[in-house]
Amino acid sequence: AQKITQTQPGMFVQEKEAVTLDCTYDTSDPSYGLFWYKQPSSGEMIFLIYQGSYDQQNATEGRYSLNFQKARKSANLVISASQLGDSAMYFCAIDSLTGANNLFFGTGTRLTVIP
Amino acid sequence: GAVVSQHPSWVICKSGTSVKIECRSLDFQATTMFWYRQFPKQSLMLMATSNEGSKATYEQGVEKDKFLINHASLTLSTLTVTSAHPEDSSFYICSVPFGATDTQYFGPGTRLTVL
Numbered sequence: 273a274q275k276i277t278q279t280q281p282g283m284f285v286q287e288k289e290a291v292t293l294d295c296t297y298d299t300s301d302p303s304y305g306l307f308w309y310k311q312p313s314s315g316e317m318i319f320l321i322y323q324g325s326y327d328q329q330n331a332t333e334g335r336y337s338l339n340f341q342k343a344r345k346s347a348n349l350v351i352s353a354s355q356l357g358d359s360a361m362y363f364c365a366i367d368s369l370t371g372a373n374n375l376f377f378g379t380g381t382r383l384t385v386i387p
Numbered sequence: 388g389a390v391v392s393q394h395p396s397w398v399i400c401k402s403g404t405s406v407k408i409e410c411r412s413l414d415f416q417a418t419t420m421f422w423y424r425q426f427p428k429q430s431l432m433l434m435a436t437s438n439e440g441s442k443a444t445y446e447q448g449v450e451k452d453k454f455l456i457n458h459a460s461l462t463l464s465t466l467t468v469t470s471a472h473p474e475d476s477s478f479y480i481c482s483v484p485f486g487a488t489d490t491q492y493f494g495p496g497t498r499l500t501v502l
Binding site: 305307309314315316317318319322324363367374375376377378379380 | 388421429430431432433436478480482488489490491492493494495496498
């Protein structure tokens with residue numbers, strides 16, 4: 273069984289500042305993938321970044337980076353130089369690399385960027 | 388990443404009618420597609436896995452006779468909500484796994500309102 277926990281229902285950040293969105297997970301799978309998605313008010317789910325459990329280095333994609341701490345089972349998303357367009361819901365998700373690759377999502381964090 | 392479309396983007400129907408939602412993979416062939424449902428202010432929940440050439444796999448608690456899935460081709464999966472009721476009103480969104488990490492790319496979603 274897999275579980276994702278996002279403890280921050282809402283976060284505020286000043287424009288141009290960095291923000292960290294928390295995500296912890298629980299899984300019995302030896303190999304798994306961790307994902308972050310952005311969901312703006314339009315509803316679409318936009319893939320942001322991926323981290324494999326076997327990856328030694330933290331993933332980075334432009335302004336997004338993932339602070340992966342395997343021993344703590346955490347995969348926090350860091351957004352640098354926040355922009356107004358970053359205001360959205362952010363979901364952390366996990367899938368198994370050894371079984372069915374359907375995603376299990378957390379409850380999400382609503383990020384609001386303040387001008 | 389993969390480009391996924393959904394049609395319609397929104398639909399309003401009367402209670403008791405059936406509604407068909409299409410999910411298309413536009414730029415590659417997908418043997419597997421996923422269907423999720425998202426109620427307001429909640430996270431995405433997997434409903435079923437659509438498999439080309441075989442029956443769909445439904446998650447526990449999802450009625451297969453109510454939510455009919457047909458993976459007609461390698462680029463098209465359809466979800467039919469039969470005898471829709473107001474409690475079926477939700478945001479339905481499909482995804483396609485793509486690439487070495489099977490990252491799921493989502494369609495824009497379909498908002499269903501049953502009166």
